Amino acid sequence: MSAYYKPITYTVTEKEDGWLLKTVLQRKLGVSRKLLSRIKLTERGVMLNGERVYISVPVKAGDLVAISLEQxxxxxxxxxxxxxxxxxxxxxxxxxxxxxxxxxxxxxxxxxxxxxxxxxxxxxxxxxxxxxxxxxxxxxxxxxxxxxxxxxxxxxxxxxxxxxGKVTKKYTAFVYGCPRPDEGVIDGPIDRDPQEPHRRIVTPAGYPAVTFYKVSECYALGAMVDLRLGTGRTHQIRVHMTSIDHPLIGDKMYTGTGGRGQLPVVQPPGDSGPFDGAIQRQALHASELGFRHPLTGEELLFRVPLPEDMENLRRKLQDLDS
Known part of the structure; x- marks a missing residue:
């Protein structure tokens, strides 16, 4: 016998009296067609007032609709x-x-x-x-x-x-140089590099990609930047920051490749220069995540501090200023 997760329920209101059960499932519980096709075939997938019914039946105000997914x-x-x-x-x-x-x-x-x-x-x-x-x-x-x-x-x-676009996704990064202006939008289509398919590049023929950035701290050799994604392309932040000549510190794949017009950047590939020992990877951290809870409707927002290696890098940049 199949085991099920805790049922997800909804009580039919006066406004929905006479609706088809299928309509309630799709409009009020937000069940997609694909998921509905799957759960309606299971023993306890769709229930109305505790009984298994066809999704084509009409409902009445006060009816309890429940869906259960197999574990x-x-x-x-x-x-x-x-x-x-x-x-x-x-x-x-x-x-x-x-x-x-x-x-x-x-x-x-x-x-x-x-x-x-x-x-x-x-x-x-x-x-x-x-x-x-x-x-x-x-x-x-x-x-x-x-x-x-x-x-x-x-x-x-x-x-x-x-x-x-209703999910908040914010990142913190450390980049070479200090972007100017200190707040802006990078709108550059991204696609695979035909010479190196594992890498991505900004190209007119690419897929739309938008990144919002804001400089939070500026140092002599770099900056701490807050970033928000308008789209979610592979390597988007790394590619976009490189495209404006401010690649991520520690990014061995994109540092040194140049940006607009293939201009040289501060460090050659794979060399963290004055930051050697502070960080051994690209300085990028997903610091904030927010969305609406699918069951409770509560707006959730999570924040996490910088990891140890990025804090080390921050201190190194500050020390180099003094």
Whole structure:
């Protein structure tokens, strides 16, 4: 017999009296067509007043609509006791402050030692049957906030907020030089570099990409910059900051490649110069994440401080000013 997560419920109002159950599910509970096709076939997927019914039946004011999703596990992910920093957790969500150097999800050649391996182990030890569903991802070397949905319904709802631009995603970065003006918008299409497909470049033929930046601290050799994404292209912040001649400190892939007109930048590739020893990766941190909770409707906002290596870099930049 299948096991199910806690039901998600809705009480029909006077305004919805006479609606089809399918309409209530889609408009009031926000169930997508894809998810509805899946759950209506399960034994307890869609219930009306505690009974399984067809979704084509009309409802009455006061009726209790409930959907239940079958419990799932990530059988393809090896559980490993890998420590990670939990920022928030409830029955629907897990918010993690990812450490730098950690891959979010197993990929070809990296099947272990990922955030997913650690989270799956953590849930197994708690006795929870949950499939690993990250709503978004961060580059391996980027630290900071990652949202993980505990079922397909939660994943769908936060993903829709992402697409609609209703999710707050802010980053903190340290860049070479001090951008001028100290606040602005970088609007530059991004696509793969035809010479090196693993890299991205700004090109007129690329996909639309928008990044908002604001300098928060300026030093002799660099700056701390707050960034917000208008779109979510691969390597977007790294590519956009390079395109305006202010690449991220420690970014071995893009530092030294030049920006507008292929101008030379402060450091050659792979060399952190005066910052040597302060940081061994691109200085980028997902510092703030906000969205509406799919079940409670509460506006959630999470903030995490800079990790140790970026604080070390900050102090180094300050020391070089003195």
């Amino acid at each position: 799932e596990v990530s059988d393809d992910i090896l559980p490993q006791p890998i420590p990670f920093d939990i920022v928030f957790e409830d029955d629907a969500l897990l918010i993690v402050n990812k450490a730098p150097g950690v891959i979010v999800h197993p990929t070809h050649g990296h099947y272990t030692d990922t955030l997913a391996n650690g989270v799956v182990y953590y849930w197994r030890e708690k006795g929870e049957k949950v499939r690993f569903r990250p709503v978004h991802r961060l580059d391996q070397e980027t630290s900071g906030l990652v949202a993980i949905a505990k079922n397909a319904y939660i994943h769908q709802h936060i993903s829709e907020q992402l697409i609609a």
